[in-house]
Amino acid sequence: MAIPLSYNLRNLVVRRTTTLMTALGIALTVAVLLAVLALVNGLRVTLATSGDPRHVLVTRKGASSELTSLVTRSQFQDLKFKPGIASGGDGQPLASLELISIISLEAEGSGTGDNVTIRGLMPAGIVMRHNVRIIAGRWFRQGVNEAVVGKSLSDQYPAARIGKKLRMGRADWEIVGVMDAGRGAQQSEIWGDLNQVSADWNRIQYLSSALVEAPDAATAKALVNSIADDTRLDVGAELETDYFARQTQFAEPIEYTGIFVAIIMAIGSSFAAMNTMYAAVARRAREIGTLRVLGFSKLSILTSFWVESVLLAGMGGVIGCLLVLLVNGRTTSIGANFSQLTFAFHVTPLSMVAGVVFAIALGSVGGLFPAAAAARKEILSALREI
Amino acid sequence: MRFLPLILRNSWRNRRRTLLTIASIGVSMCLLGVMIAMYSAFWLAKPKDNQALRLVVRNRVSLAVFLPIAYRQQIERIPGVRLAMVDTWFGGQYKDAREARNNFPRFSVEPEKLFPLFAEWTIPEDQKQAFIQERTACVIGRDLANAFNFHLGDRIPIQGDIFPGNFEFTVRGIFEAPANSDVMYFNKEYIAQAMPERRRGEVDTFYVLIDDPQHSAAIADAIDAQFRNSTSPTKTESEQAFVIGFLSMLGNVRMFLVWISAAVMFTILLVSANTMAMSVRERVREVGVLKTLGFTEGTILGLILGEAVAISVAGGAIGYLISTVLLKGVERSPMGGFLPALRVFDPLIAAVCILLAGLIGLVSSLVPAMGASRAPIVEALRSTD
Numbered sequence: 001m002a003i004p005l006s007y008n009l010r011n012l013v014v015r016r017t018t019t020l021m022t023a024l025g026i027a028l029t030v031a032v033l034l035a036v037l038a039l040v041n042g043l044r045v046t047l048a049t050s051g052d053p054r055h056v057l058v059t060r061k062g063a064s065s066e067l068t069s070l071v072t073r074s075q076f077q078d079l080k081f082k083p084g085i086a087s088g089g090d091g092q093p094l095a096s097l098e099l100i101s102i103i104s105l106e107a108e109g110s111g112t113g114d115n116v117t118i119r120g121l122m123p124a125g126i127v128m129r130h131n132v133r134i135i136a137g138r139w140f141r142q143g144v145n146e147a148v149v150g151k152s153l154s155d156q157y158p159a160a161r162i163g164k165k166l167r168m169g170r171a172d173w174e175i176v177g178v179m180d181a182g183r184g185a186q187q188s189e190i191w192g193d194l195n196q197v198s199a200d201w202n203r204i205q206y207l208s209s210a211l212v213e214a215p216d217a218a219t220a221k222a223l224v225n226s227i228a229d230d231t232r233l234d235v236g237a238e239l240e241t242d243y244f245a246r247q248t249q250f251a252e253p254i255e256y257t258g259i260f261v262a263i264i265m266a267i268g269s270s271f272a273a274m275n276t277m278y279a280a281v282a283r284r285a286r287e288i289g290t291l292r293v294l295g296f297s298k299l300s301i302l303t304s305f306w307v308e309s310v311l312l313a314g315m316g317g318v319i320g321c322l323l324v325l326l327v328n329g330r331t332t333s334i335g336a337n338f339s340q341l342t343f344a345f346h347v348t349p350l351s352m353v354a355g356v357v358f359a360i361a362l363g364s365v366g367g368l369f370p371a372a373a374a375a376r377k378e379i380l381s382a383l384r385e386i
Numbered sequence: 387m388r389f390l391p392l393i394l395r396n397s398w399r400n401r402r403r404t405l406l407t408i409a410s411i412g413v414s415m416c417l418l419g420v421m422i423a424m425y426s427a428f429w430l431a432k433p434k435d436n437q438a439l440r441l442v443v444r445n446r447v448s449l450a451v452f453l454p455i456a457y458r459q460q461i462e463r464i465p466g467v468r469l470a471m472v473d474t475w476f477g478g479q480y481k482d483a484r485e486a487r488n489n490f491p492r493f494s495v496e497p498e499k500l501f502p503l504f505a506e507w508t509i510p511e512d513q514k515q516a517f518i519q520e521r522t523a524c525v526i527g528r529d530l531a532n533a534f535n536f537h538l539g540d541r542i543p544i545q546g547d548i549f550p551g552n553f554e555f556t557v558r559g560i561f562e563a564p565a566n567s568d569v570m571y572f573n574k575e576y577i578a579q580a581m582p583e584r585r586r587g588e589v590d591t592f593y594v595l596i597d598d599p600q601h602s603a604a605i606a607d608a609i610d611a612q613f614r615n616s617t618s619p620t621k622t623e624s625e626q627a628f629v630i631g632f633l634s635m636l637g638n639v640r641m642f643l644v645w646i647s648a649a650v651m652f653t654i655l656l657v658s659a660n661t662m663a664m665s666v667r668e669r670v671r672e673v674g675v676l677k678t679l680g681f682t683e684g685t686i687l688g689l690i691l692g693e694a695v696a697i698s699v700a701g702g703a704i705g706y707l708i709s710t711v712l713l714k715g716v717e718r719s720p721m722g723g724f725l726p727a728l729r730v731f732d733p734l735i736a737a738v739c740i741l742l743a744g745l746i747g748l749v750s751s752l753v754p755a756m757g758a759s760r761a762p763i764v765e766a767l768r769s770t771d
Binding site: 017018021022024025028029031032035060062063064067068069070101102103104113115167168169170201202206246249254261264265267268269271272274275276278279 | 402403406407409410411413414416417446447448449450451477479482483484486489545547548550584617618631642645646649650652653654656657659660661663664
């Protein structure tokens with residue numbers, strides 16, 4: 001017969017200081033793990049909402065990112081008229097040749113510069129980004145050194161506010177508008193007219209990438225194949241959504257470091273949980289003896305103490321989940337492709353469940369030995385202990 | 387001090403608990419040790435001798451904007467500058483760039499200046515000469531050679547992107563470096579040949595060797611002053627600052643370190659406090675006996691605090707030792723090349739770790755120790771807990 005769960009619960013309550021301290025230790029471990037998962041998750045959400053399933057990104061064959069890609073103007077002329085590309089309102093194909101580079105901006109209160117993406121694009125490029133809209137000021141004009149900045153950049157960097165002048169390649173650029181891209185990566189970019197940007201960077205012929213739009217998501221896949229298989233064009237192509245999904249690799253070092261730290265902390269916490277449970281067993285020797293006299297088997301004793309340890313750890317896991325909610329939604333930035341990408345911590349219910357499971361795993365390992373010690377006690381000597 | 391044997395015997399009484407506590411603190415402390423070492427290497431440590439002699443000059447706008455090569459002569463004329471070397475991030479593609487390990491860093495440089503500049507690297511003299519003389523030669527670090535099983539004479543094909551073209555480099559030298567050396571250097575002339583006229587003078591950074599670390603800041607200012615009103619203003623920093631700036635692109639490393647350290651410290655505090663609370667509770671009657679024998683409140687307080695400190699110092703020392711092993715791993719990891727001078731055994735960091743552990747032990751046991759030392763004798767003796 002099993003010992004009622006309320007016995008364990010009441011024991012945890014009676015020793016509340018010890019219970020709380022052990023649980024808090026476990027909670028911190030879980031919170032570290034969840035914070036790192038939330039960071040990586042936030043990045044994933046941002047990248048997932050950045051791409052449009054109808055968009056095809058054209059880069060140099062084998063390029064790992066837009067920044068290291070290379071597409072020439074003549075390649076673009078051939079690309080633009082490929083069948084399968086949707087037309088815009090003006091009858092022209094929805095295709096934008098783009099140049100991507102980085103400039104260094106100084107954040108408020110820090111003396112060091114952060115790298116920020118600057119993108120030169122064609123008018124079609126703006127039309128195609130349906131998720132991006134101007135929330136202050138206006139779009140840049142063609143043929144002038146004017147730029148529009150993403151909202152999170154203008155929030156973060158005083159030098160990137162409307163009316164300010166930014167020094168880019170060789171010239172000064174006036175910021176005329178702020179754009180909002182929701183959670184998209186464009187939120188951390190600066191946009192300008194392609195011809196102006198490429199002239200400023202001295203890269204008139206050699207640009208970075210091209211973005212084209214298919215009529216719908218189903219034909220986009222076919223467009224990818226037809227561009228990638230075109231030997232005359234000699235470029236690489238992939239769905240924009242796939243491209244952004246690939247960028248999550250930049251969070252990998254942080255993810256691995258965080259998980260490593262959490263595992264080491266978990267080892268430390270499971271020792272602590274073991275300690276607490278050994279003390280619980282030692283203090284309740286007489287109780288254990290009594291339970292045995294009442295007819296509870298060794299197995300029920302083992303289960304009962306093990307369950308108590310799991311309960312203790314589970315409680316820590318829940319507190320850890322609550323702690324991590326404090327960082328949920330906070331914005332942070334990470335370097336991806338040599339430039340800053342701003343996004344928010346995103347705690348998901350699934351990761352919280354994972355956190356509690358992690359805590360329970362930790363508690364069950366830590367509780368096993370003390371529970372076994374409790375079960376092994378001889379009835380008589382247990383009753384005699386004080 | 388007279389009571390040290392008593393403190394040690396007390397802490398050794400419940401061996402299992404003490405060992406578990408030491409293990410728990412030790413494991414957490416090893417994390418803290420790594421964090422402290424990294425933090426100090428980044429923001430507190432003085433650069434190693436050779437590194438302190440190097441400055442990096444880049445375009446003020448960003449690393450992606452080039453400087454004209456003509457700046458080299460002007461920089462070399464500034465007093466205190468021994469030499470200035472062109473060092474340009476080549477980028478490019480080796481095999482499939484989507485596989486992360488193929489994206490090892492590649493730089494085009496001036497071969498005759500590379501080894502005088504990085505004096506801590508060693509390479510056989512004949513290999514160095516071959517690298518200087520042969521235009522299509524490259525040198526690679528030992529780690530890169532091991533990772534890809536490259537040997538002298540092997541050809542490494544790289545497709546340029548920032549500098550378009552197909553290049554093939556012959557491995558003429560393999561150098562040894564104290565830190566991670568997952569890197570490749572080749573002659574900038576080979577690249578320049580393939581560039582159109584107007585792109586031949588494009589330089590990413592100048593690595594500058596100076597004569598005296600003391601003058602580092604003044605020389606950096608002098609270089610920036612020289613180009614302040616030109617079309618391409620520069621930003622000159624010590625190599626250490628440059629590396630930290632590069633690393634900060636990976637995210638807010640400093641905040642990451644501080645927050646995790648805080649969480650780890652707080653966990654240690656909880657573990658230690660819990661242990662001491664448990665061991666004090668078991669000994670309330672003993673405290674009564676000690677008081678009856680004439681021990682003062684202060685002595686009893688000291689005994690309990692001493693026990694906590696002894697346990698956590700032991701944990702701290704063990705943790706520090708484990709952290710040195712971890713650090714060795716960090717240094718050899720691919721990230722190691724970016725890290726500044728990391729000292730694997732640093733007596734100062736060891737002292738900080740152990741002191742910190744002791745301090746945490748002291749703080750954590752304050753409450754139970756005060757409670758026990760203040761308990762009235764009669765009540766303490768009556769306790770059956």
